Each structure stands twice: as C-alpha cells, then as structure tokens.
Amino acid sequence: DGGITQSPKYLFRKEGQNVTLSCEQNLNHDAMYWYRQDPGQGLRLIYYSQIVNDFQKGDIAEGYSVSREKKESFPLTVTSAQKNPTAFYLCAAGGQGTFLVNTEAFFGQGTRLTVV
Amino acid sequence: QKEVEQDPGPLSVPEGAIVSLNCTYSNSAFQYFMWYRQYSRKGPELLMYTYSSGNKEDGRFTAQVDKSSKYISLFIRDSQPSDSATYLCAMRTYNFNKFYFGSGTKLNVKP
Numbered sequence: 001d002g003g004i005t006q007s008p009k010y011l012f013r014k015e016g017q018n019v020t021l022s023c024e025q026n027l028n029h030d031a032m033y034w035y036r037q038d039p040g041q042g043l044r045l046i047y048y049s050q051i052v053n054d055f056q057k058g059d060i061a062e063g064y065s066v067s068r069e070k071k072e073s074f075p076l077t078v079t080s081a082q083k084n085p086t087a088f089y090l091c092a093a094g095g096q097g098t099f100l101v102n103t104e105a106f107f108g109q110g111t112r113l114t115v116v
Numbered sequence: 117q118k119e120v121e122q123d124p125g126p127l128s129v130p131e132g133a134i135v136s137l138n139c140t141y142s143n144s145a146f147q148y149f150m151w152y153r154q155y156s157r158k159g160p161e162l163l164m165y166t167y168s169s170g171n172k173e174d175g176r177f178t179a180q181v182d183k184s185s186k187y188i189s190l191f192i193r194d195s196q197p198s199d200s201a202t203y204l205c206a207m208r209t210y211n212f213n214k215f216y217f218g219s220g221t222k223l224n225v226k227p
Contacts, residue, residue: 043160
C-alpha cells in the first residue's frame with residue numbers, strides 16, 4: 001500500500017517536553033515537507049527537505065527541528081521552545097525530484113498534537 | 117500581500133448545483149497548479165493537477181488556469197453532499213520545491 005504514513009494519529013504533550021512526529025513515505029520522492037494547520041487556517045510550512053541530509057527552514061521553523069537521514073523518513077521534533085504547539089501537523093512528499101520529474105504534493109493523514 | 121489568495125467561504129449550495137472555487141496569485145513564475153480536498157481532521161487529497169494554462173477535466177471536476185490574469189478555478193458539476201469539505205488550491209514554480217497554498221474554501225452541499 002503506497003503513500004505517506006504519519007504516526008501517531010493523536011499525541012499529547014506536557015509543557016516543557018519535546019515530542020517527535022514520524023513521517024514515512026514509500027513513493028520514492030526526493031522532497032518532503034512538514035506543515036502546520038490551525039483551525040480555520042491554511043497550511044504553513046515548517047521545514048522542507050529536497051534531498052537526504054539536507055533541509056531548509058520554512059516560514060515558521062522556530063521551536064521545531066527535523067532530520068533527513070533516509071529518503072523514506074522525515075521526522076519532526078516539536079521542542080519545548082515552541083510556544084503554541086497545539087495544532088494539526090501534516091507531512092507531504094513530492095515536487096521536482098531526480099531527472100527533473102515534476103509531481104504534485106501527496107499528504108499523510110496528519111498528527112493532531114495537544115499540549116496538556 | 118499573500119502569494120496565494122483564496123476566499124475562505126463558507127460556501128453553501130444545494131445538491132446538484134455547479135460550484136465555482138477560485139484562487140488568485142501574484143507570482144507569475146508559478147507553473148504547476150493543484151486543487152486538494154480536505155475532510156475534517158484528515159489530510160488533503162489531490163483532486164486535480166495542471167501544468168501551465170488551460171483546462172483539465174476529470175469526471176465532475178474541471179480545473180482552469182488563466183496565467184494572464186493569475187487566476188485559477190475549480191468547477192464541480194452536479195455537486196453532492198459528499199463534496200462538502202474544505203478545498204485548497206496550491207501552486208509552485210518549475211524548479212523550486214516549495215508549494216504555496218491558499219487558505220482554503222469551506223464548501224457545504226445541502227441535500
């Protein structure tokens with residue numbers, strides 16, 4: 001079954017804790033992305049990675065960190081420095097990849113993070 | 117000014133109506149245009165994907181791109197209650213891997 005798998009679906013974090021959201025893809029895309037979605041708002045880009053071992057900050061990177069050690073995996077860590085982490089987090093893959101093949105973005109089903 | 121503007125709605129129509137959803141953008145370098153449907157608490161799913169200008173049809177859905185006006189549209193014919201969702205437009209340039217999204221239009225199709 002191909003696609004983007006995000007886990008967990010729901011995550012609860014205590015104040016001051018770091019938590020890591022998982023994103024795995026088997027679509028063989030070079031580029032992967034993390035977005036944050038707040039109620040009634042569009043998608044805001046946190047980080048993106050165009051290739052293994054490389055990533056760039058998006059529009060709202062403060063308080064977040066990522067790694068890209070494998071093509072299939074792009075985990076996002078929400079650190080205690082993120083002041084308002086409660087949101088719906090979406091991982092995506094796609095864009096221009098190897099041999100300049102262009103595709104659309106494909107999304108996972110999201111992780112809902114709540115601070116308790 | 118945002119790169120991509122989209123009316124948030126909500127848009128409420130009766131079942132069977134033709135729905136028109138629109139986005140405007142400011143960057144003339146955008147060449148790839150997408151429409152996504154997002155149900156509540158789910159990830160966006162791709163509906164239509166077009167390159168450059170013109171029309172593309174897929175079943176009840178038609179996507180239009182007018183690059184001269186920097187305007188894209190999604191038409192839904194014979195709308196169904198199951199079409200009730202938030203619709204997001206997205207776009208990007210040829211050689212830069214960053215997608216720009218509209219804020220989404222919430223559609224409600226009443227039986």
